[in-house]
Amino acid sequence: MPQSYLQLENVSKRFDDFVAVNNVSLSVERGEIFCLLGASGCGKTTLLRLLAGFEAPSSGRLLIDGQDLALIPPYRRPVNMMFQSYALFPHMSVERNVAFGLEQESLSSSEIKRRVGEILDIVKMRPYLKRKPHQLSGGQRQRVALARALVKRPKLLLLDEPLGALDRKLREHTQFELINIQQQLGVTFVVVTHDQEEAMTLATRIGVMDHGEIVQVGTPRQIYEFPQTRFVADFIGSVNLFEGNLVEDEPDFVRVQCPELPATVLIDHGISAPPNAPLWIAVRPEKINLSSVAQQHPDNWAHGVIREIAYLGDWSVFLVRLDSGREVRATVANNSRKPEEQFVRDSSVYLSWDASSPVVGSV
């Protein structure tokens, strides 16, 4: 087996009766930004703490660059962490905070000074050298925390909800800055987040976690467009999920009959499932087209009444109640400034989608 830069082999962590991390295997390549994405309590933070060395795995192996981390205490690991709370030492200045890690290695004070200055230049915090953490803004603290973790030149940088404490505007800006710094220094990042937007922007690859297990690994696009499980489809972005049965199964298309939809669903790729097998299908709201006139096509349509319209500026969200009683969400880009008069509350509407849009999987 070719060795990846970071390798997790069947890692589990149990606390008393609770399994926080369940048999996780994972490989991350050098220079990647790998995001662990999941709801709170899914085990992503525990996984991060296993990598940092604050917890020991109940079973399994963790390797960096071929080196087994098992017996290495946190203070000897080539791994540094940026804490969710930033954990800046409140009684030390920015300079002392950043120098702290280097002081633990036996470096000359001039070398420490040089490297602290260097990293503070990169995060643009040099002018705040003498400030104490409480004299900094949230964004500045975040950069100091980043500098403090990076100055040790770790093989792996762990980031726990790196943007969680920042407000929305600052967040967007910081995301790109983080990617810049990562590319500049070439350090491998493992990021934990519950915010899918954050994961989508930062990550080269995402690992979606649920109940201590990694349910899917892939690029942001793969995760969004081709969710492999119902959980992932539902968790990432918003989605309309239907249950149905396989009625026609060909090598390059399938047809699914859903009780909640008036027409069959045609999907332009095959699936390996027995005839009449129960399936789920997922259609993203932005892939649904609205029209006031009926469709000619026999597949991939539905009819309903508009219950709610939410105007969000760039998008409008429509909540449509189908004739079956099921509510479906559809989003429409507001390309023109003219209001779309035909779609008002309580008006009748036809929904349709392409055969390439739905994702299908077995229940």
Added chain:
Amino acid sequence: MLQQLRQYFSVERLGRPVATAVPMLWLVLFFLVPFLIVLKISFSEVLMAMPPYAPMFEWSHDMLLAIKLHLANYHFLFTDPLYLDSFFYSIKVATVSTLVCLLLGYPMALAIARASATRRSVLLMLVILPFWTSFLLRIYAWIGLLKDDGLINNALLALHLIHSPLVMANTSFAVYIGIVYSYLPFMVLPLYANLEKHDSTLLEAAADLGAAPWKAFVRITFPLSIPGVVAGAMLVFIPAVGEYVIPTLLGSANQLMIGRVLSDEFFENRDWPVASAVAILILIVLLGPIVIFQRYRSRELGADA
């Protein structure tokens, strides 16, 4: 690798057991064991010897371990009216003092909690300050105030409010004064700690919903402050029951509190078994309040987490 492992675990492995075991041993040796000794001696017979009590465990001739439980001390406590009287007197004094402390301390704590932030710390310091000055000397000050020819009587005589001095020294009244005076800060502090945490928007919401201030106090502030009331009351009641210095300096020689009885049995009569039995009875009486206080305290510590 093994080296690293050893280094990592050495501090952890040594630090924790040492930090746990040293205070634990100290407290077991100097708190638990002494208590067990008191319990043991309370069941012993008094002897004219040093130490003045008979051993409880004895090896009899046929190598049987004889355990003598001498219940006479307890029997004695319940038959001689001196002990029961002073027990009830102590409980009465402690109860009344606790209530007076509450009546005086609650408005004080409330006033401090509602003062502006800058004033609050000064006021709080004024409550704490007496606690740091010698307890004994503060009680002593009251002797000078309460005596027949003391300051209060002199002042009242000079103002012709009274014609002969009021007898205040060496009475129950003086004991109440002394206990309330000494333990008032113990009532104010937990009450303040509780009241200070109250969200002022609750009262605004109550006012908004039409509750008059007194009603808002009865329905909102007071119910929320009950943990503070309980803690403060226990902090006054528990030491007041066993109080020794205050009744000795301010109280009457005819009506003794139980702490004084214990001390007299021990030092004057040299009856260690009876003194021990008195101590055990005090503990039994205080067990309820102590458990209540403990529960409050562990909840407070937990709530901060």
Added chain:
Amino acid sequence: MTGRRAVLLPTILAFGFAFLYVPILTMVVYSFNASRLVTVWDSVHSPTLKWYGQLFQSGQIMDAAWLSLKIAVMNATGAVILGTMAGFALARFGRFRGRGLLGALTTAPLVLPEIITGLSLLLLFVALEQLIGWPAGRGVTTITIAHISFSLSYVAVIVQARLVGFDESLEEAALDLGARPATVFLRITLPLIAPALLSGWLLSFTLSWDDVVISQFVAGPGSSTLPMVIFSKVRLGVSPDVNALATLMVLLVAVGVVASALYLQSRERRLAREMRMALGA
């Protein structure tokens, strides 16, 4: 708030403070009174410092004060060391075996009447002396041990409360940055809990310096602490040199406590603010 209450509360507060402070003030004033009758103001010869002079010439009081000071310092130091350990064990070590016992034992001294603590410790010392010949007689050693035994609980409570509010990610961050556990303790944990340790030390000092009941039980002949000397003097009646002593002690404590409280408060507040802000809460 209504106008009525706005007057009522401050009035009771003022009355409460008067109640707390007037007795102390009368002692201070009468310490300058020339008359031997403590409560009669001799306006001809007062104010005078003669009782202060008498106080400093009293070998008994000076010896007792020196002894009390020594005991108080030893006690405070011992209590801070042991109490910090106990506080750490209770706040940090999770559910270890004996945690319940340690918790109960650290709170027991807080809630037991002094008279019982004193009696039980004396009985222990007597039994120990019989059994192993130590402690030989009673004196400074036994008083100090007794004082540490109850003071350490107060320190443990203070340290525990401090640690409960302490963000452990600070220590993890230090470990993560390569600091060994001992370094983490010295450079991160200790500086951040130092105010709690100082308050604990001051409190323990005062508890010992003030204690009369427990000392009375465990002291031996020739080891009378200052409160014991005062107590026996006061039992015989009011004496003017005690007024002078009280004034000095009140003055000393007032200056010391106010100064350290101000220092601690500003430091504590700053630390709390720094901690809060640095953690982005």
